[in-house]
Amino acid sequence: MAPGSDESTRQRVVRAILVNGPSTAASLAEQLDLTPAAVRRHLDQLVAESALEARDPASRGSRGRGRPAKVFALTDAGRQRFEQQYDDLAVQALRFLAETGGEEAVRLFAERRVAFVEERFAEVADAHPDLRPAEVLARVFTDQGYAAAVRESPVGDQLCQQHCPVSHVAHEFPQLCEAETAAISRVLDTHVQRLATIAHGDGVCTTCIPDPGRASGLPPVAATRSSSTTKKEKVAP
Missing domain, CATH: 3.30.1380 (Muramoyl-pentapeptide Carboxypeptidase; domain 2)
Structure with a gap:
């Protein structure tokens, strides 16, 4: 995949989180019609760039076995990827x-x-x-x-x-x-x-x-x- 295409996909990932709020890799993969592996690769890169942060999901009573999926949320740096009308x-x-x-x-x-x-x-x-x-x-x-x-x-x-x-x-x-x-x-x-x-x-x-x-x-x-x-x-x- 070309570097420009990677950047475009990462922008789609960031915009999806901007619109829908903190999201799991699985939900993003479904929304963007991407494979979970592809989404995780972009999420890892965005976390490394400090555009996103991984958080533990809010506790909602008892859960089944296994570690709950992380949710990814925008940081201030991530929000600045979008044009600010005021500076x-x-x-x-x-x-x-x-x-x-x-x-x-x-x-x-x-x-x-x-x-x-x-x-x-x-x-x-x-x-x-x-x-x-x-x-x-x-x-x-x-x-x-x-x-x-x-x-x-x-x-x-x-x-x-x-x-x-x-x-x-x-x-x-x-x-x-x-x-x-x-x-x-x-x-x-x-x-x-x-x-x-x-x-x-x-x-x-x-x-x-x-x-x-x-x-x-x-x-x-x-x-x-x-x-x-x-x-x-x-x-x-």
């Missing part, structure tokens, strides 16, 4: 903005930066009426380089951003994360909660989007109608 110059610019305009100026900048959420949400929702609101958001954020996906939880959906193009800047300026969370709340017209962020050392940015139906045990439509009825009863004379 040291952006950090310096925001520091200057904070010094000259104060915290309010940084907050206003952060709000302007995430204007794409509200600008694109309705457009994507109209183009894809089959998508749930959280899935629409995932499309919007993915288009901006966040590699976002949706996972279901007992109380609703979780918007998971496997990549954050502003993570290095947001580590020093959390207003960027706060503005994202606020924009998500506005387009969904509901309170959401940020559970984790890449900027603060987590493997993925995770935002909890509650679903009244799942939280109450009712189907979503029934829960919405029940909520609406309750509100009407409260305001009735």
Whole structure:
């Protein structure tokens, strides 16, 4: 196999982990249609380059015999293989903005930066009426380089951003994360909660989007109608 082909395959391996989170060699082989031996060779090289690190899998109760398969996760160096929209110059610019305009100026900048959420949400929702609101958001954020996906939880959906193009800047300026969370709340017209962020050392940015139906045990439509009825009863004379 030519060196260029090896590099292209390693990029596919890294992107698969970026999108899907820490993965085993077996799962990567299945996703990428490669042999387990080929995947392990690329994983070994990426670990040697400090792009990936091998971790023990999270314990989930009793396991059968044999050593559990290692999972491979991106390191900071691995994330830097992907284009960063912001670098040291952006950090310096925001520091200057904070010094000259104060915290309010940084907050206003952060709000302007995430204007794409509200600008694109309705457009994507109209183009894809089959998508749930959280899935629409995932499309919007993915288009901006966040590699976002949706996972279901007992109380609703979780918007998971496997990549954050502003993570290095947001580590020093959390207003960027706060503005994202606020924009998500506005387009969904509901309170959401940020559970984790890449900027603060987590493997993925995770935002909890509650679903009244799942939280109450009712189907979503029934829960919405029940909520609406309750509100009407409260305001009735």
